[in-house]
Amino acid sequence: MSSFSNYRPILKGVALAMLALFQPANADDEFNLRILELDTPLENTATLKNFIGNNSLLAGSYPVTIMWGRDIIDKRTVTFVLSDDKQRLLPELTKADLRDFGLKVDTLPDMKDLADSARVEDISHFIEGAQYDFNQDDQTLSLVIPQIYRDQTASGTINPKYWDDGASAAWASYQVSGSQQESDSGKNTSTWLGLDSGINLGAWRLRNNSTWSDTAGWTPSVPACNATLKLYEASWRLARLPPAASYLIAFR
Known part of the structure; x- marks a missing residue:
């Protein structure tokens, strides 16, 4: 019994040593980045290491x-x-x-x-x-x-700095209508034409609205033309008053 007591400290030491050998360890895998500098264009791996x-x-x-x-x-x-x-x-x-x-x-x-x-x-x-x-x-x-x-x-608004002049284009549309009426007082025939057109050129905007009507029997013919010319915030209105051929330009 006494001999076993003499070996007890030694056995404890062996047991502790074995536990230390089998104890799990936590460590991140680490790669020596300096290897990449050998015979390669990569001269400094500090940036890659920080990344x-x-x-x-x-x-x-x-x-x-x-x-x-x-x-x-x-x-x-x-x-x-x-x-x-x-x-x-x-x-x-x-x-x-x-x-x-x-x-x-x-x-x-x-x-x-x-x-x-x-x-x-x-x-x-x-x-x-x-x-x-x-x-x-x-x-x-x-x-x-x-x-x-x-x-x-x-x-929902768009920053004005992203605005542009848009594409240059021209367009037109029209409407036509006519009618004919008969009564004891006589016959009345009327024709109406409406034209909407416009031109976009850079920052310029030209808009035109023209109408023409012809009534036989009650009222005379009434042609009319209105146009608007715009550049950014500036705006001018062009109006042709029938039957004159001149244009009046005024700030709107």
């Missing part, structure tokens, strides 16, 4: 389409930074940017006192449940913000 360590998220500037719901708000280049948990990219948007997008920034208690140049990288700090959703595949930045915080006058 892998940051969940394949790379901070920087990206050309993106900014959307709120189904509406395209803007298209611009936005700088993104990595979130603290390295799970997403956050856009460096300012209070002024969000106002331009239609967010009612001046009604938010935690945002109204900020300077217009203040960055709002994490919108959830100001609006509960709000977030930026950046899709790297299609370069889309979605504003996931409740509609109650959106300026409804801007909802």
